[in-house]
Amino acid sequence: MRVGVPKEIKNHEYRVGLTPASVREFAARGHEVFVQSGAGASIGLADEHYAAAGATLLKDAAEVCARAEMIVKVKEPQPAECAMLREGQILYTYLHLAPDPEQTDALLRSGAICIAYETITGPQGGLPLLAPMSEVAGRMSIQAGAAHLEKSKGGMGVLLGGVPGVEPAHVLIIGAGVVGTHALQMAVGLGARVTVLDKNVERLRQLDLVFGNRIKTLYSSAQALEEKVLESDLVIGGVLIPGAAAPKLVTRPMVRCMKKGAVLVDVAIDQGGCFETSHATTHAEPTFVVDDVVHYCVANMPGAVARTSTFALNNATIGHGLALADLGWQQAMRESPHLKAGLNVAAGKVTCAPVAAALNLPMTHADTLL
């Protein structure tokens, strides 16, 4: 198969769909790989490394897209990228369609086969192609939160861990999945007082076993959520209902009653966000303030640590990527129900039930297209 890797164009996005090591895997199986010149240059993956791995370097994204049967990316295609897709071409990347009707419409009109990393399931459960970026974003959420609690960044001027004789900050983590667990590790490590909320009591039980009385776990009722949000200095939003738009758990009236200078980090913003007051921001301008509460809502947080993130992402995407190239999308999906769960849009139809429900569009079962 002819595989194409364009340079990412989202704001401050330096990750790249394939590393040279991944290109080598494709090339070894007889696939042709086209990489846009400079795609990985800013994270130390130079054109020469790609050429040595067997890639053909092309000068622009249009040429890469024109030559490739499968495009491998990181972030959801921006409007200019959607315009380059064609009928039957495979797009393998994050999509986050539920909160994004414009992108969904563009992908439907393209006729392309659009596979979302974030809805591919794993044999052990969970979302193995989302997990590595959730690990990164979960860890970063505490760094970002701590930085924005500083006065110069609009925060209340509190140090997460306190100092001897002065109380540490209260950190609330909503969602005890991958983002939540990695945020928890960092917050506990810095000495904050941490509470984690989830609807999944089994998950809370596991965290309780690991962290013992260094954390508090709470079932995520409306009442618990409201009480904890109001006493917190830093709130991390890490909930997910796979494929669906994030539930708005923290309402505008709750934000209005929060402490002045508190910080919210809405990691779930790529699925629309779990704070009613959130809207997506960029690394160039990561925050805004509503009712004296600082909101950090960057939808591509791992892009800031793009080198770490690119390697972690490739570890997770390479397996299904090779299967798609070896077998074609239909046979690869007949052989793997987990990869099939990643099919979101194909040949002008929505094939992911939570996306169809969120956008009020008709749903077509992937099986009918295989």
Ligand SMILES: NC(=O)C1=CN([C@@H]2O[C@H](COP(=O)(O)OP(=O)(O)OC[C@H]3O[C@@H](n4cnc5c(N)ncnc54)[C@H](O)[C@@H]3O)[C@@H](O)[C@H]2O)C=CC1
């Ligand atoms: N902004 C960014 O750059 C990034 C965003 N993300 C996003 O972070 C979000 C979380 O991802 P993961 O941790 O991997 O998901 P996950 O599936 O591992 O965890 C989500 C957790 O939310 C819990 N949950 C669902 N409804 C809840 C409720 N009402 N109250 C409390 N908990 C609830 C679930 O039980 C689950 O434990 C996703 O939207 C993901 O796309 C991930 C990576 C980067």
Ligand SMILES: CC(=O)C(=O)O
């Ligand atoms: C998952 C996601 O949104 C990201 O890695 O940017």
Ligand SMILES: [Mg+2]
């Ligand atoms: Mg998006």
